Amino acid sequence: MREEAARELFRQGCSSAEPVLRDWFADAEFRKLIPSSGALLTVGIAVEPARFETIRQAAGRPRLAEVPPDQDALEFELRFAHGVRLDILTTHDAAGGGAIARFLARFGEGIQQVECDVRDVARATELLRTRFAIQPVYPETRPGADGTRVNFFLVPADEGRKILIEMVEVPSGKKQT
Numbered sequence: 510m511r512e513e514a515a516r517e518l519f520r521q522g523c524s525s526a527e528p529v530l531r532d533w534f535a536d537a538e539f540r541k542l543i544p545s546s547g548a549l550l551t552v553g554i555a556v557e558p559a560r561f562e563t564i565r566q567a568a569g570r571p572r573l574a575e576v577p578p579d580q581d582a583l584e585f586e587l588r589f590a591h592g593v594r595l596d597i598l599t600t601h602d603a604a605g606g607g608a609i610a611r612f613l614a615r616f617g618e619g620i621q622q623v624e625c626d627v628r629d630v631a632r633a634t635e636l637l638r639t640r641f642a643i644q645p646v647y648p649e650t651r652p653g654a655d656g657t658r659v660n661f662f663l664v665p666a667d668e669g670r671k672i673l674i675e676m677v678e679v680p681s682g683k684k685q686t
Contacts, residue, residue: 522552581607
């Protein structure tokens with residue numbers, strides 16, 4: 510039942526990002542930035558702190574990611590068969606000003622972002638800026654969880670909604686766990 514629920518959350522997250530990602534992946538230069546091995550997408554699920562602990566306990570207490578302190582977040586990854594990856598996210602302080610706290614206050618628990626692995630976040634950011642006229646949330650890449658480099662893009666999705674897509678670059682020689 511847990512695997513089925515994870516698959517459905519992953520499907521929903523990927524499906525909401527698919528129209529935008531399809532256009533990006535059609536660009537030959539952007540496509541070259543996609544790693545050739547491993548899973549490509551991870552769906553980030555924001556939950557309240559109590560539910561975060563419940564899920565973490567039920568999953569055997571997976572390792573918490575090392576998140577930069579200014580991001581006010583706790584995070585761990587769950588991997589399932591067929592490339593299904595979920596990041597479970599929460600805030601240190603529900604009343605805080607971090608992105609996860611703001612998301613939870615505005616939308617409640619649910620799919621907060623879709624992460625896309627790339628070889629070079631700075632180059633991906635530049636391509637999205639120049640070829641797709643999409644402005645990143647941050648002018649430059651920034652540190653992400655576990656030593657990654659990241660940037661975020663809030664892009665239109667179906668039915669007038671928006672979706673947050675995070676470009677993630679894992680440092681050379683480091684395998685994402």
